[in-house]
Amino acid sequence: MADILLRGGRVIDPARNFDANADVLLRDGKVAGVEREIAAPKDARVIDVKDKWVVPGLIDMHTHLREPGQEYKENIETGTAAAAAGGFTAVCAMPNTVPPNDNRAVTELIVRRAREVGAVRVYPIGCITQGQKGENLAEMGELQEAGCVAVSDDGKSVMNSEVMRRALEYARGFGLLVIQHAEDHNLSANGPAHEGPVSTRIGLRSQPAAAESAMVARDLELVALTGARYHVAHVSCAETVRLVREAKRRGLPVTCEVTPHHLTLTDEACAGYDTSTRVNPPLRSDKDVAAVREALADGTIDAVATDHAPHSSVEKDVEFEQAACGLIGLETALALCLELVHDKIMSPLALFARMSTAPARILGLVGGTLAPDAVADVTVVDAQATWICDPSRFRSRSRNSPFGGRTMRGKVMLTIVAGNIVFAEEKLVG
Ligand code: DOR
Ligand code: ZN
Numbered sequence: 001m002a003d004i005l006l007r008g009g010r011v012i013d014p015a016r017n018f019d020a021n022a023d024v025l026l027r028d029g030k031v032a033g034v035e036r037e038i039a040a041p042k043d044a045r046v047i048d049v050k051d052k053w054v055v056p057g058l059i060d061m062h063t064h065l066r067e068p069g070q071e072y073k074e075n076i077e078t079g080t081a082a083a084a085a086g087g088f089t090a091v092c093a094m095p096n097t098v099p100p101n102d103n104r105a106v107t108e109l110i111v112r113r114a115r116e117v118g119a120v121r122v123y124p125i126g127c128i129t130q131g132q133k134g135e136n137l138a139e140m141g142e143l144q145e146a147g148c149v150a151v152s153d154d155g156k157s158v159m160n161s162e163v164m165r166r167a168l169e170y171a172r173g174f175g176l177l178v179i180q181h182a183e184d185h186n187l188s189a190n191g192p193a194h195e196g197p198v199s200t201r202i203g204l205r206s207q208p209a210a211a212e213s214a215m216v217a218r219d220l221e222l223v224a225l226t227g228a229r230y231h232v233a234h235v236s237c238a239e240t241v242r243l244v245r246e247a248k249r250r251g252l253p254v255t256c257e258v259t260p261h262h263l264t265l266t267d268e269a270c271a272g273y274d275t276s277t278r279v280n281p282p283l284r285s286d287k288d289v290a291a292v293r294e295a296l297a298d299g300t301i302d303a304v305a306t307d308h309a310p311h312s313s314v315e316k317d318v319e320f321e322q323a324a325c326g327l328i329g330l331e332t333a334l335a336l337c338l339e340l341v342h343d344k345i346m347s348p349l350a351l352f353a354r355m356s357t358a359p360a361r362i363l364g365l366v367g368g369t370l371a372p373d374a375v376a377d378v379t380v381v382d383a384q385a386t387w388i389c390d391p392s393r394f395r396s397r398s399r400n401s402p403f404g405g406r407t408m409r410g411k412v413m414l415t416i417v418a419g420n421i422v423f424a425e426e427k428l429v430g
Contacts (some may be wrong), residue, residue, distance in 0.1 A: 001026060001028065001029070001042055001359075002044060002338070003026065003041050003043070003044035003045065004026040004044065004045050004047065004376075004419065004421075005023060005024070005025050005026075005038060005040050005041070005044045005046045005047070006023065006024040006025075006026070006047055006054050006308060006378070006380065006417065007038075007040075007043070007046055007047065007049060007050070007051035007304045008021065008023065008049060008050040009021070009022070009023075009024070009050065009051075009052045009053065009054040009363050009380065010051075010052070010053050010054065011034055011053075011054045011055075011370060012053055012055045012115045012348050012349055012352050013034075013055070013056060013352075013369055013370040013371065014056075014115070014349050014350070014353035014368075015056070015161060015356040015357045015367075015368055015369030015370075016131070016370075016372060017148055017349065018034075018370075019348065019349050019354070021034070022034050022035060022036055022052075022054075022377065023024055023038040024038075024054055024370060025041070025044075025430075026037050026343075026376040026378065026416065026419045027041075027370060027376075027419070028333060028419065029367070029375065029418040029419040030084065030373055030374065030419070031166055031370050031371065031372055031373065031374045031375075031376055032372065032373060033148070033330060033372055033379075034053050034370055034371075034372065035054050035070045035340075038399075039139065042196075043240075044294060046416065048372065048415070049380050052297045052380050052381060052382050052383075052413055053210060053380070053383055054370070054378060054379075054380055054382040055122075055141075055348075055352045055356065055378070055379050055380075055381060056352065056357065056360075056367055056368050056369050056370050056374075056377065056379070057087070057088065057089025057090065057367055057377030057378055057415065057416070057417065058086070058087045058088045058089065058333075058334065058352075058355045058356050058369060058379055059088065059089065059090045059091075059355070059359040059360055059365065060083065060088050060090070060091040060092065060293075060305055060306050060308070060330065060333070060359070061092050061093075061131050061257055061303055061305040061309075061359045061363065062092060062094060062154070062178075062179075062234070062257060062305035062306060062307045062364070063079065063091040063093055063094065063306060063307075063308045063330065064079075064093075064094050064096065064235060064308055064309045064310065064326070065080075065091070065093045065094075065110075065122070066097060066310060067079075067097065067110070067113060067131045068078070068097050068098065068099070068106065068109060068110075069097050069098025069099065069212075069377075069422045070097065070098055070264065070311055070362045071261035071397075071425075072229055072397070072402050073310040073311055073315075073397060073398050074310040074396060074398055075113075075117075075310050075397065076110065076113045076114055076118055076122065076257075076382045077113075077117040077119075077255045077399075078117040078395060078396060079091070079223070079291060079330070080114070080117075080118040080120045080122060081395040081396075082308070082310075082330040082394060082395040083119065083120045083330045083414045084119040084120050084330070084393045084395075084417075084422040084423035085330070085333045085394075085412065085415070085423050086306075086330040086331045086332070086334060086412060087332055087379040087381065087412040087415055087423075088120055088228060088333075088379075088415070089120050089121060089331075089332060089367060089377035089378070089379065089415060089416070089417045089422075090120055090121035090123065090340050090365060090367060090377065090417075091120060091121070091122055091123070091330075092120070092122075092123045092124070092125050092192050092363070092416065093122055093150065094125055094154045094156075094342065095124070095126055095132070095151075095153075095154070096132060096153075096154055096156075096302050096345035097110075098119055098180075098287065099131075099147070100127050100131055100132050100388050101124055101125070101126050101127060101128075102126065102127035102129075102130050102131060102138040102139075102142075102143075102331075103131070103138070103142065103190055103298065103371070104139075104142050104143065104145070104146040106124075107124045107126060107143055107146035107147050107148055108225050109145070110124045110147075111147045112124065113333050119417070119422045119423070120323065120415075120417050120422060121366075121367075121377075121417065122393055123147070123149045123158060123365065124146075124147055124148050124149070124361070125149065125150045125151065125152050125154075125179065126138060126143030126144075126148035126151045126152075127143075127151060127152070127153055127404065128152060128158055128167045128171075128178065129150045129153055129158065129163065129167070130151045130167050130192040132153045132156055133156065133224060134153065134156065134157075134159050134163060135160070135163065137163070137167055137170055138151065138167060140170055140171055140174050140176055142157040142397065143219055143246070144174050144176055144301075145349050146409065148176075148394070149176075149177075149363050149364070149365065150176055150177040150178070150179050150363060151167070151176055151177070151178055152178070152179035152180070152181065152230070152233065153180075153181065153234055154179065154181040155181060155280075156181060156182065156183070156185070157180065157181055157182060157183045157185060157426050158180065158406050159184070159186075159217055161187055161218060161222065164180075164219065164222055165222050165225065165226060167228050168222055168223065168225075168226040168228035168230065168334075169201065169228065170292075171228055171229075172227060172351060174227035175229075176229075177228050177229045177230075177362065178228060178229065178231065178338075179232075179233050179277050179362065180215070180216075180219055180230065180231070180232055180233060180275075182212050182213075182214055182215040182216045182219065182232050182233070182240070183211055183212055183235070183281065184210075184211045184212075184215045185211075185213050185282070186192075187207065187208060187210060187211035187214060188207035189207065189301070190203055190207075191204075191206045191207030191211075191282070192204055192206070192278050192282065192320055192321050193205065193206045193207075193267060193282050193283075194206060194207070194208075194209070194267045194283060194284045194285060194288075195207055195208040195209070195281040196267060196285050197264075197271075197272070197370050198267040198268055198271065198285075199267065201268065201269050201271075203274075204321065205321060205324060205419065207281075207282065208337065208405055209236070209237035209238070209240075209284060209285075210214060210239065210279075210290065211241055211282055212236060212237055212239075213237060213239035213240045213305070214283045214370065216232055216240050216243050216244070217243055219232075220243060220247045220252060220254065221313055223247070223253065224250070224252060225331045225423055227253070227423050228253070228421065229253075229254075229255075230253065230254050230255075230274060231254070231255045231257070231362065232244065232254070232255075232256035232257070232260065233256075233257060233260050233305070233307070234257065234258065234281055234303060234305070234307050235257065235261050235262070235295075236258075236259075236262045236281040236282070236283075236288060236291075236292065236293070237281075237282050237288040238288050238290075238291035238292075241291045241292060241294075241295040241300055241301070242255075244295075244300055244301070245295070245300045248300065252384065252399045253267055255302040255303070255358075255362050256300075256301055256302060256303075257301065257302065257303070257305035258292045258295070258296055258301045258303075258304060258335055259279075259304070259306060259329065259338035259396055260290075260304060260306060260329055260333045261283065261327060261329065261336075261402070262281075262283065262289065262290065262292055263292060263293055263296065263337065263340065264289075264336045265277065265283050265285060265286065265289075265294045265402065266283060266285060266286045266288075266289050266330040267285060267287075267425065268280065268408040270282075270283060270320070271404060272322045272409060274402055274403055275316045275323035275400070276316065276327050276339045277327070277402045277403040277411075278323045278324075278325055278326075279307070279309070279319055279326055279327055279370050280325035280326070288398060289387075293340060293345055294345075296340070296346065296354060297340070297345050297346040299349065299350075301354070301357045302354065302358045302362060303354050303355070303358045304337055304351075304355050305359070306329030306330055307326070307327075307329060308327065308328055308329040308330045308332045308387050308396075309322075309326025309327060309329075309396060309400075310326070310327065310328050310364065310396055310398030310400065311326055311398055312398060313372070313399070313401050314340070316400050326400065327402055328357055328391070328396050328398050328399070328400055329392065329399050329401075330396065331394045331396065332389060332401060332403050332408070333355075333359050334355070334381065334412060335387075335389075335408055335409060335410040336403070336408070336410035337351055337354075337355065337366065337409070338351070338381075338383060338410035341383070341411070342409060342410075345422040348383075351360050357369060372418070373411075375418055376414075376416060376417075376418055377416065377417055377418065378414075378416040379412060379414070379415050380412075380413040380414035380415075381410060381411070381412060381413060382411045382413050382425075383408070383409075383410050383411070384409065384410070385410065385411035386408065386409050387407075387408050387411055388405065388406070388407055388408070388427055389401070389403045389404055389405060389406045389407075389408050390404060390405075391403070391417040395430040410423065411425065413425045419423055
């Protein structure tokens, strides 16, 4: 494998609080050096990245790859190709596949397929409960041994408090992170929209923000009881932010994530009944969006995660209330999050901390830094380049994006995994 020298870029490494122009040398799958000027080694591939940002490869803690079982929506090959195009060098595969990833055989299949056809690193997440039924715990030790880096029943909450208590205790024994899709299903009753003036006006059944925050409040008591590490998936409302902020002050081992869509869209986006805006948790009020943006900037929210949730036209070309929940996010995440940088809500260092360094730290993964000797997982970004979002051109097998037609500012130029180029914008590398 030839050395790669990324010459003249702005290197942003949150893990070392480093933000300066520098050359980056990649050798043997590792970062070999980051210096003001590095002479090109013989036979090195030199890539001019002047005016571009060179950042640790993005890591998505929350991706639905749909393999096994729903390959008509996405598979490991198309999902990881979409990830690479979006600047991600690693994704965590959520376990609500068919069958669910609640045993070694499914985990091993995902690991093997990722090795065979995956463009980026794939880390499986196992189920908390068998079949995600919320009744009996999955064999977490077996899942971890097979390669799972966390457990979650994502798509559903663990509703039974006793089961959740035991799950936290059991996971703690393995040092596994428990990721909760926080939703009181009795309160939410599968409501397709956020409960508020907009849902009333547009006439959609709705669920209150409390369906999320009530579950988080319960869980935090169980975290205090058990001392287990707990992570809230796709935080969407101000009240959850308040609870997590308080819990962190109490010293509880809690982290959380927010999606690009909950950072950039309000419930008004549902007013046209575009079913790609039907997601769970639903798009919230402008006050909630302001709260999650502020919390991401101040670090109360640790990470950005896409919740990339591909669905086909069979599930989406139906009435809003009948449509499956979810939207695809891998190929729009970076540009959407850069809006917060362009709007001066957060610095580039803070943004890439949330999109790379923090997910690596929370899950104990390689990457998240460009420090010498780190894995050569690198993303090169043109933060100023504008483009019009056209989902028909995405690598993902699905098309359920509400961002078609939006002017995006910030483009992925190059994605490198272990020193191999897995995506390149043609203009940069001819
Ligand atoms: O919108 C969502 N889609 N939320 C979830 O929790 C699950 C996901 C899916 O699997 O489609
Ligand atoms: Zn979820």
